Every structure is written in structure tokens, then in C-alpha cells.
Amino acid sequence: MKTYIDTGKKDTRSGFGEGLTELGRTNPNVVALCADLIGSLKMQDFIDENPERFFQTGIAEANMMGMAAGLTIGGKIPFAGTFANFATGRVYDQIRQSIAYSGKNVKICASHSGVTLGEDGATHQILEDIGLMKMLPGMTVINTCDFNQTKAATIAIAEHDGPVYLRFGRPKVANFTAEDQKFEIGKAVHLYEGRDVTIIATGHLVWEAIQAAQKLSEKGISADVINIHTIKPLDEKAIIDSVKKTGCVVTAEEHNFLGGLGESVARTLAEHNPAPQEFVATQDTFGESGTPDQLMEKYGLNAEAIIKATEKVLKRK
Amino acid sequence: MSKIKELEDFATQVRRDILRQVHKVNSGHPGGSLGCTEFFTALYQGGIMEHNPEFNMDGKEEDLFFLSNGHISPVFYSTLARSGYFPVDELNTFRLINSRLQGHPTTHEGLPGIRVASGSLGQGMSVALGAAQAKKLNKDNHLVFALLGDGELQEGQNWEAIMYAAGNKVDNLIATVDLNGQQIDGSTETVLPMGNMKAKFEAFGWDVIELEDGNNMQQVLDGLNEAKSRTGKGKPVCVLMTTVMGNGVDFMMHTHAWHGKAPNDEQLETGLAQNPETLGDY
Structure with a gap:
């Protein structure tokens, strides 16, 4: 890996x-x-x-x-x-x-x-x-x-x-992408090839998705992980190709599940390749004071939340 | 023919165009449009602005105009068309589907002469400010003009812009306020009294000119020329221009009733009779 x-x-x-x-x-x-x-x-x-x-x-x-x-x-x-x-x-x-x-x-x-x-x-x-x-x-x-x-x-x-x-x-x-990367607007970045589940993350949740994929791998679950930096225009082909292969998807973002990346992915799949999806996102709520780590944990926005969502979505395949 | 008479004839034709545009689609805003006819004529025909009908969005090396109270689009469209920006016949398409002449002006359909969409009030002064700052960066000594409604000054964004312009010595900007004292729900005095406008602008650090009769062509020319002479002196310039809403059509004058209402057939004929054809109808 x-x-x-x-x-x-x-x-x-x-x-x-x-x-x-x-x-x-x-x-x-x-x-x-x-x-x-x-x-x-x-x-x-x-x-x-x-x-x-x-x-x-x-x-x-x-x-x-x-x-x-x-x-x-x-x-x-x-x-x-x-x-x-x-x-x-x-x-x-x-x-x-x-x-x-x-x-x-x-x-x-x-x-x-x-x-x-x-x-x-x-x-x-x-x-x-x-x-x-x-x-x-x-x-x-x-x-x-x-x-x-x-x-x-x-x-x-x-x-x-x-x-x-x-x-x-x-x-x-964490700073983990290449220093000399070429940034292409609207082009997804494929982080891991996998066959069981597609994990699509944006922003601070990308690093969490990487951590989750590694832990899932230890459990024998192979995750296809995509870093979506451009939510619009969305790289629909990358998403569809991946979900055709895996048959289910988890989206992860530091944003309300209403209106965010998850909804854009769901719309794309509903139109082209319907599949079970779980949303790692805030659940129509405001935030509150706390340290970033405490808040990410409380609002379910970390690797652990992605792993739980993956286990759930796999049962829906 | 004297220059003033030529400009007055132009304004009279613009009045006809305004009435005919809004009558045809039974919608639009004739009142404020009629009140600002002399102002638009002076800007585009009276030598106030150096402008190029071969429209280029960036507008380098020419003066720029921004209409913040976009609902008075009929006067803007007529003036632009009759100044060579687009065919006069296109006024026939005002507010119709698939037209470049949207209810409120927009860049979206590519109509020459429009540099920003306006209609949601209170935004034009900020855009004009940005364009004025771009001119300074480009070492382009031309001016930026903006027109705002008086009721529109109730929008808070204007006062952010007014504060910025003076604080940053944006002295290549001339903002004219159309003081017609009317807004949709009634007079500005009854809807939300705004106090002493001159004192307000001066307190914010602007150089203020009062133009007492914004429907007198000579006064408008003199006032705007005076405003131009005061640019480049460290202060933005404000022209407080008193106009009569509906000016030139007697039954539309001195009331807010014709802010956003079109004349019927009979009213159109009355209005047109008061403004005889000069340059030829479209």
C-alpha cells in the first residue's frame, strides 16, 4: 500500500x-x-x-x-x-x-x-x-x-x-501532497486503488481518508480513495469509474451533509450509477467552541468516522 | 441648431423610447428613467464622458459609467443605442424572452455598454470604486462615473463604499445621486428619512456639488463639468442632482406612482404627444 x-x-x-x-x-x-x-x-x-x-x-x-x-x-x-x-x-x-x-x-x-x-x-x-x-x-x-x-x-x-x-x-x-504538484481544476486525484469501497474526500478529510484506508486495509477491506479538491466542476468520470468498480461509496467533508460534496456525488451517481452511499459530514447542525481535534471527533469528521461509515455502507451493497 | 437644443432633442427622443419600451411589455420603470434623461444625455452626448461605442469590457483609456439603480434600464438602453452601442431597433426587444435588454442591465447576454449587472440595489458604487482603482493602477487618467438612486442609499453597502472612497482618496470617481425623493412605497421622507445628504457625504470626506435642477440640460452640463474639474484633488466627488421623477410626462411627475408601472395605450399617446419625435422612432 x-x-x-x-x-x-x-x-x-x-x-x-x-x-x-x-x-x-x-x-x-x-x-x-x-x-x-x-x-x-x-x-x-x-x-x-x-x-x-x-x-x-x-x-x-x-x-x-x-x-x-x-x-x-x-x-x-x-x-x-x-x-x-x-x-x-x-x-x-x-x-x-x-x-x-x-x-x-x-x-x-x-x-x-x-x-x-x-x-x-x-x-x-x-x-x-x-x-x-x-x-x-x-x-x-x-x-x-x-x-x-x-x-x-x-x-x-x-x-x-x-x-x-x-x-x-x-x-x-498534515502536509502530504507533492510540493511540485500540477494542480488541475476539476481533476480528481486518485490516492489509492481499491475494489471494495470508494472513499471520496475533500479538504481536511482527505488525510483522514488516507488514515482510514490504511486501517481498513489491515481489516482486509480494500478502499479506492479519491481526493476531490474541485467540487465544481466535479470530476464525474473519476467518481463513476470508481463506484462502478466498488459498488458503494463514502463521502467525507468538513461541511453540512446538505449542499456539500456528498450531495454532488449522490446526484452524479443517481444519474449515472446508483449505489449505496454514506455521508461523513455534519448533520444539519451548527458547530461550537473547542479545539479542532475535539470538534472533528464530536462531529464525526475523522478517520474513525470514515471507517464506521465504510463498515455500514459495505453491509448495504 | 445650438448644442443645447440638439441635446434636448436627443433627450426628448429618449423619453419617447422609454415610454414605448415599457408600454410594449407593460412592465418596467418609467419614472426614474424619465427623471434621469438629461443626465444620460449629458454623459453620452454632451461631451461629459470620453467613451467608445466600439465596446471593450476593460474600457482602458476611456471614461466609464456604472448604473447602480439598474431598474432605470430604459433610459440607459435608449441612450446607449442612440449613441451607437447597439442597433436602435433592438429597443423593441426590451424585457422580451431571448433579449439582450433584460429587465435590469446585465453583462450576461453581452449587451455592449454594460460592464456589470445591477438591479439588486446598493452594489454599483463598490464596483465603480474597483474600476477607479484599476484605472489608477493602469496609470489611466480617465474618470469613472456612477449613478445611484436616493432611496438606494438606504442600502448599507453604499456607506462602506463612501467611507472607503474618501479614506483612500479615490479622486477619479464622480458619483451622482438622483435625488427625486421617491421610492416604491412612497416618498423617501415617509419611507425612511435620510436627513441632510450633503452633510452626510461631506462628513464622510467627499467633495459635494449640488445640482439644483437635474432636468435642465444646461445645468446638468455645468454641474457635471464642475464635478470633472474637481477630480484629481484628493477627494471623490459627489453630485447631488435633484430631479423630478417622471419628468417630461405631466401625469407621471411628482409622484412615486410611476416608479414601476407602464402607461396604457391612451396614457402612452398622451406622453408621446408631450414629447414629439425628434430623431425618429425605432
Whole structure:
């Protein structure tokens, strides 16, 4: 079984910060905006190197999204950063009208998504953002799993012409994808070949899926594991091909089971290859204060939860 | 013919176009459109804006205009069509299925002259701000214009943008507020009194010009030229333009009743008779 090595825990938001800094050096059209969260979004290096290309909007996310839309008129590629909650729900109509419907080339960069934001609690832990964003026509939705992938994704989305929602997080997590990876929007990453069950994970749950697959292997269960970093457009072929082979699927995400990756997978399978599915996700609930690990355990978002879901789905085959 | 008379004739034809567009589909917003006819004429025909009907979304090396109160699309469409952005006959398709002339303006169908969708109120000023900042980055000395409704200023996003523009010395931006004192549910005074608009903008750090009669072509030209002369001096410029909703059609004036209502056949004839054909109907 292939071994994925954690090269040292790092936060995905720092991957965003490094990617943005690199873009600042390589693409003169890239500009950045932030609504009073520079430190949290790791944007300081970009700002130090390109002060004229940075726009501090203050605590005014609606204006930030509108300004980002306006900056595209004149050829700029704006990266607008704030917490996922304030980058989606708070400004949904601004994104809908001024960015998505208007077809503007804005990159919405959302940190601190999900319960792993931790102690700040439910006011800041959005678990609905993937659903909100994937419903917008023309919006690309990406949820990266580690530092290296987030950095690669940040750089890649600058080359994509159109609005993108890039979702990442706060805690330091395993960094296991290749440093020199080529990030292809809409292309699934196959982590393990298996025959008994398909495990499809996104974001922080990808590392948990790897841990789960290794433990399942010890129990004689062979898991096909797919890292879906792009929830929209979804790599439907990778999903269908895998489930045709395994006959059942477990989806895993740090998001409500309503509106998330699991629903996108279920819709794809319902249309092309119906199969039993279990959802590792929050169950239509808000989060709460706690450490990231405590919250992932309490809300059933870890390797153990994936193993339990796998055992359950296997019985439904 | 004097330049003013030419512009007034253009505005009269635009009024006819507004009435005919909304009458045909029995929907749309004639009141605010009629009130802003002189403003649009001045921008696109009166030499206020340097603009290119060979439309390019990026709009480099030209002045840009953003309509935030998108519901007054009939005046925008007529002005753009008659300024060469798209065929005048296309006004026939206003609000019809498969049209580029959607109820509220959009980039989605590729209509030349539109740079952002608007209709959900309160968003245009922020977009104009971003475009103005892009012009500065591009070392493009042209200006960005925006039009907002007065009722629209009840949306909080405007005040985020107003604060940002002054705090960051966005002095290549001229935002005009259409002070017609009306909104859907009644007068702005009865729906939500907004107090002293001039004092509010000045308190936020803007350079404010009061344009007393936004339906007088000469005054509109003078006011907007004065606004242009005040750009580049470290402050965003606001033009508080008092207009009469429904201006030019007597039974539509001084009331909010025609905010979003189309005239019937008889009312159309009355309105058209008050605005005789000048450039030719589409």
C-alpha cells in the first residue's frame, strides 16, 4: 500500500499566502483585497512586496466583493480574502450579482472554513459555504486538503478565467501532497486503488481518508480513495469509474451533509450509477467552541468516522 | 441648431423610447428613467464622458459609467443605442424572452455598454470604486462615473463604499445621486428619512456639488463639468442632482406612482404627444 508521508504539519492558509506571494512576483495583474484579516489570511508578504496592488477595505466585506468585481474591469485579477463565513453568507448577493452573474474574474479566498476554526465557535464556523457557492452558475468551487495543494491551487486559479471560490482552513494539518504538484481544476486525484469501497474526500478529510484506508486495509477491506479538491466542476468520470468498480461509496467533508460534496456525488451517481452511499459530514447542525481535534471527533469528521461509515455502507451493497 | 437644443432633442427622443419600451411589455420603470434623461444625455452626448461605442469590457483609456439603480434600464438602453452601442431597433426587444435588454442591465447576454449587472440595489458604487482603482493602477487618467438612486442609499453597502472612497482618496470617481425623493412605497421622507445628504457625504470626506435642477440640460452640463474639474484633488466627488421623477410626462411627475408601472395605450399617446419625435422612432 502506498505511503503518504506527512512532511510536517502546516496550515492551508499559509499555502494560500505563499501562493499569493508567488503570484505577486510572476503575474503583474494579480491584486489582493482583504477585510481586516491580513494576518489570518497570511497576506503580509504579498503586501510588503506589492503595496500598490493591495486594497485594505476595512471590515466591509460587501464593498470588498464589489470592488473586486470592479477591479477586473481594466484587466486585474483580484484575490479577495477573508474568513469563509464572511466571504460567502455575508455577501451572497454581492457575489451573485456583481461577480457570478456579471461573469467577473474574481478569486474569493476563504480561510477558517468549517469547525476546525476552533474556539471562536459557531458564529465563525461556516458549514454551508460549499453549498452556497456551488449553486451559483459559473462558479468554480475548490476545497484544498493541505499546504502544498492550497499553494498550487492558489497559483492555478489565476490562470482560470472566471469566478472561483477557494476554501481553506486555519489549523496546522498534515502536509502530504507533492510540493511540485500540477494542480488541475476539476481533476480528481486518485490516492489509492481499491475494489471494495470508494472513499471520496475533500479538504481536511482527505488525510483522514488516507488514515482510514490504511486501517481498513489491515481489516482486509480494500478502499479506492479519491481526493476531490474541485467540487465544481466535479470530476464525474473519476467518481463513476470508481463506484462502478466498488459498488458503494463514502463521502467525507468538513461541511453540512446538505449542499456539500456528498450531495454532488449522490446526484452524479443517481444519474449515472446508483449505489449505496454514506455521508461523513455534519448533520444539519451548527458547530461550537473547542479545539479542532475535539470538534472533528464530536462531529464525526475523522478517520474513525470514515471507517464506521465504510463498515455500514459495505453491509448495504 | 445650438448644442443645447440638439441635446434636448436627443433627450426628448429618449423619453419617447422609454415610454414605448415599457408600454410594449407593460412592465418596467418609467419614472426614474424619465427623471434621469438629461443626465444620460449629458454623459453620452454632451461631451461629459470620453467613451467608445466600439465596446471593450476593460474600457482602458476611456471614461466609464456604472448604473447602480439598474431598474432605470430604459433610459440607459435608449441612450446607449442612440449613441451607437447597439442597433436602435433592438429597443423593441426590451424585457422580451431571448433579449439582450433584460429587465435590469446585465453583462450576461453581452449587451455592449454594460460592464456589470445591477438591479439588486446598493452594489454599483463598490464596483465603480474597483474600476477607479484599476484605472489608477493602469496609470489611466480617465474618470469613472456612477449613478445611484436616493432611496438606494438606504442600502448599507453604499456607506462602506463612501467611507472607503474618501479614506483612500479615490479622486477619479464622480458619483451622482438622483435625488427625486421617491421610492416604491412612497416618498423617501415617509419611507425612511435620510436627513441632510450633503452633510452626510461631506462628513464622510467627499467633495459635494449640488445640482439644483437635474432636468435642465444646461445645468446638468455645468454641474457635471464642475464635478470633472474637481477630480484629481484628493477627494471623490459627489453630485447631488435633484430631479423630478417622471419628468417630461405631466401625469407621471411628482409622484412615486410611476416608479414601476407602464402607461396604457391612451396614457402612452398622451406622453408621446408631450414629447414629439425628434430623431425618429425605432
